[in-house]
Amino acid sequence: MKSETGHQIIQLSESIHSEKDTINEHFHETYQILYVLENEGELNLSGKKYSFNPDQVAFIAPFSKHSILAHTKLAILVLEFEPDILDSSIHKEILDKYLTSSQLIQVNQFEAMEIRQLLRKMLYQQSLGGNFDRVGLQIYLLEILYLLARSQQEAVITDANMLRAEKLKKYIDTNYFNVMNSNDIAAKLGVSSRHVNTIFKEQYNKTPLQYLTEVRLEAAKKLLMETDKDIISICFEVGFESLSTFYRTFNNYMNTSPKKYRAANNHTLL
Numbered sequence: 001m002k003s004e005t006g007h008q009i010i011q012l013s014e015s016i017h018s019e020k021d022t023i024n025e026h027f028h029e030t031y032q033i034l035y036v037l038e039n040e041g042e043l044n045l046s047g048k049k050y051s052f053n054p055d056q057v058a059f060i061a062p063f064s065k066h067s068i069l070a071h072t073k074l075a076i077l078v079l080e081f082e083p084d085i086l087d088s089s090i091h092k093e094i095l096d097k098y099l100t101s102s103q104l105i106q107v108n109q110f111e112a113m114e115i116r117q118l119l120r121k122m123l124y125q126q127s128l129g130g131n132f133d134r135v136g137l138q139i140y141l142l143e144i145l146y147l148l149a150r151s152q153q154e155a156v157i158t159d160a161n162m163l164r165a166e167k168l169k170k171y172i173d174t175n176y177f178n179v180m181n182s183n184d185i186a187a188k189l190g191v192s193s194r195h196v197n198t199i200f201k202e203q204y205n206k207t208p209l210q211y212l213t214e215v216r217l218e219a220a221k222k223l224l225m226e227t228d229k230d231i232i233s234i235c236f237e238v239g240f241e242s243l244s245t246f247y248r249t250f251n252n253y254m255n256t257s258p259k260k261y262r263a264a265n266n267h268t269l270l
Helices: 088-098 109-128 131-175 182-189 193-204 208-226 231-237 243-254 258-265
Strands: 010-017 022-026 031-038 041-045 048-052 057-060 066-070 074-081 103-105
Touching: 010 109, 010 131, 031 109, 041 057, 041 103, 066 074, 074 109, 074 131, 088 131, 103 131, 109 131, 131 182, 131 193, 131 208, 182 193, 182 208, 193 208, 208 231, 208 243, 208 258, 231 243, 231 258, 243 258
Parallel strands: none
Antiparallel strands: 010 074, 022 066, 031 057, 031 074, 041 048, 041 066, 057 103
């Protein structure tokens, strides 16, 4: 598809819709990036419905069916471009890896601000209308696609880290008596102890060693309440290397000693 001047299409337009307006289901042969400027609506994309709110971005691949319902007066910027306008290497590294299908992309506040600024620049560049200014449009388009791809990459990393953290938590839950230190924990995931601490804390607001200590102490409390095992046996059974460390840690955690805790809670010894 070419414009009237024979150029490949890359254009930015504003689409304003009154309250309750509906854009019926349709598709385009081009790519589209929709950016909500004001108010709210509903986006139906490839059969799925999404709330469409300010600073949200919809990436729409060619021939993807979509429709929009405006809940209030809805203002959207529509960036349209042809597949062939991008260099094949850019297409491969960005579209084919991170923007393979139509989707609503969740960008953070800073990414949204960057995209908004780039769209402003595109509107100005487009108003100039010269061939050189079309180069500017392509540059800004690439920056926007890069930001969208980066947000998708970050989402993939976040999901992967979440799975790692969950895997580690389950490992600690079932092997708390065997874990020696942070290096031992990191080895189970094949990453550095620093990275383990970061991803675990992001997910659970504590380090793996802090969680390990909590699990051990909860196990110790249960044994103190429900059995008559010697405290030194309980200490080693739950994974502590020395009785003094166990007493100190227990006292810091429970504000009482293991012996006093047992006296107050183990009714089987009465």
